[in-house]
Amino acid sequence: MRGLIARHLHLLPFNRRITTNTTTITMSASSSAFSTPRLVLKKVLAKSQREGDGAVVRRGIGRSELKNLDPFLMLDHFSVSPPGGFPDHPHRGFETVTYVLEGGITHQDFAGHQGTIRAGDVQWMTAGRGIIHSEMPAQPTNNNGLQLWINLSANNKMIEPNYQELLSENIPTAEQEGVEVRVIAGEAMGVHSPVYTRTPTMFLDFTLRPGAELHQSIPETWNSFVYVIEGEGVFGSPTSSPTGPYHVLVLSQGDGLSVWNNNNNSSSKPLRFVLIGGQPLNEPVAQYGPFVMNTQSEIEKTIEDYQYCRNGFEMRRYWTSL
Numbered sequence: 001m002r003g004l005i006a007r008h009l010h011l012l013p014f015n016r017r018i019t020t021n022t023t024t025i026t027m028s029a030s031s032s033a034f035s036t037p038r039l040v041l042k043k044v045l046a047k048s049q050r051e052g053d054g055a056v057v058r059r060g061i062g063r064s065e066l067k068n069l070d071p072f073l074m075l076d077h078f079s080v081s082p083p084g085g086f087p088d089h090p091h092r093g094f095e096t097v098t099y100v101l102e103g104g105i106t107h108q109d110f111a112g113h114q115g116t117i118r119a120g121d122v123q124w125m126t127a128g129r130g131i132i133h134s135e136m137p138a139q140p141t142n143n144n145g146l147q148l149w150i151n152l153s154a155n156n157k158m159i160e161p162n163y164q165e166l167l168s169e170n171i172p173t174a175e176q177e178g179v180e181v182r183v184i185a186g187e188a189m190g191v192h193s194p195v196y197t198r199t200p201t202m203f204l205d206f207t208l209r210p211g212a213e214l215h216q217s218i219p220e221t222w223n224s225f226v227y228v229i230e231g232e233g234v235f236g237s238p239t240s241s242p243t244g245p246y247h248v249l250v251l252s253q254g255d256g257l258s259v260w261n262n263n264n265n266s267s268s269k270p271l272r273f274v275l276i277g278g279q280p281l282n283e284p285v286a287q288y289g290p291f292v293m294n295t296q297s298e299i300e301k302t303i304e305d306y307q308y309c310r311n312g313f314e315m316r317r318y319w320t321s322l
Contacts (some may be wrong), residue, residue, distance in 0.1 A: 008103055038224065039236040040256035042066070046077055046246045053137075055085025060248035062149070062228055069082075069223050070280040071199045073149040073292060077227070077246065080105075080143050088321050090313065091127035092302050093157040093292040098123045099184065099274075100145040101229070104138030110319035113163060120168025122184055128152070128159040130305070130312025134321035142217070146227070146274065150199050151188035153281050154270035154294050164195055166266065178212030181205065186277075188216060195259060200279040208233065210260040210268040216275060217256040224251045224277030226259075233270035234260040 045061035055078055060066065062074035073094060080086070089246055098105060104118040110132045117123050118138065125131070137143040152159075171182050174189035183193045186202030193203075200222075208214060208231075218224050226235060226249040232242045238260060243249060251257060261271040286293050291302045305311040 010044040011185065033257040033258055034217070034222070034254060036162070036163060036253040036254040037236065038218060038257045040240060040243075041241065041252045042250040043172045044248045044250070046075075046248060050088035051076070051078070052080070052084065052210070054088045055086060058246050060246075061225070066250065068143075068151075068226060068250060068285065070282065070285075071151040071201075071278045072223070072225070072276070073151055073285070073287070075149075075225075075227060075248065075276075076147045076148075077229075078144060078147060080137045081141050082137050087136070088132055088134050088319075089290060090130065090306055090311065090316075091125075091290045092130050092131045094127060094152050095148065095150045095198070096123075096127065097148040097184075097258040098135070098145060099147075099203075099205075100143075103141070103143030106136050106138045107133060108321040109133035109161075110315040111161065115165070117165065120171065120182075122164075122166045122171065124166075124185075125166040126159065126162040126198065128153075128161045128312075131161045132313065132319065133318055136321075146170070148203070148276065148290060149200060149292075150278065151281055151283075151285065151292060152199060154283055156198050157293060161312075166193075166195065169199075170194075174286070178209040180207045181215050199281065202275070202277045204275045206259070206271075206273055206275060208259065208271040210261055210270070212261050214259040215256060216259075218251075218254070218275075218277050219279070220253065220255050220280050222277040224257070224275065225249060226251065226257070227274050227276070229274065231261065231273075233271040234262055235272065238276045 009243045037256050046058035051057045058077040060075045099122050100117050106116045108114040116138045172191040173182050175192045181188045182205040184203040185193045185195045185274050188204050203221045228245050228247050234240050284294050286296050288299045293299050306313050309317040
């Protein structure tokens with residue numbers, strides 16, 4: 001989101017659609033559901049920091065401990081209440097996925113697109129060659145969710161902006177043997193998301209009841225990670241230490257991830273986490289705040305385009321959010 005960057009830029013000197021048929025899910029008592037199970041390579045605690053205008057985010061990807069994970073540039077678990085928010089700010093060269101967990105976020109942009117997404121809704125925004133927008137809280141308290149930044153390939157960085165919005169009731173879901181899934185992108189338990197992913201991506205929201213276990217396939221060439229929203233679970237190997245909320249778990253290569261919610265006592269809680277994976281672009285990344293290109297010269301050109309209201313930022317001259 002990084003909303004305040006836009007205020008200071010004037011001071012500067014200078015896919016395709018895929019269906020992941022290989023992502024299947026099985027329930028098994030075995031701990032060896034995969035020939036090459038994915039294990040936890042790195043654990044990063046998403047620590048709170050101020051962002052935008054009075055908002056608080058827990059940044060799991062995009063911090064010094066985990067700068068990026070190709071093709072993912074940032075993961076924020078945001079919390080915002082009025083009068084705070086993410087006022088008018090630009091983007092170029094990537095996509096943002098906003099998944100509201102509680103409350104709502106009202107969005108406006110300089111192309112005339114506006115609306116509010118609420119708990120369980122998703123907005124998949126392709127910034128492409130340029131967007132200036134605002135993201136502000138929709139209710140007095142408890143507006144929180146996840147925002148993921150997904151890089152675009154060099155061939156897609158300057159495409160026209162686009163939106164895909166899924167209301168909660170339209171997100172495919174499935175449940176079996178104590179495991180529920182909401183399929184935001186990709187496929188699980190035989191259900192598929194309608195989202196078009198230019199950079200091939202899976203985004204799955206899982207809830208495991210106490211005693212449940214999950215074995216989820218992941219394309220072997222993809223990078224992947226877990227972010228724990230609530231509860232505590234064991235990831236990768238049944239002998240691993242449990243992991244609690246607000247941790248990002250970077251996974252090794254392999255053909256799938258196993259997860260256990262081993263808490264069986266009366267006070268145990270469900271485990272909720274997102275499993276996110278994507279096909280790496282293997283391209284250089286040059287980033288200046290909300291602008292992500294392949295070279296420093298492209299970043300400098302983007303800053304000039306923004307300053308002089310051209311090449312996708314023409315409406316900056318005339319637009320401010322309401």
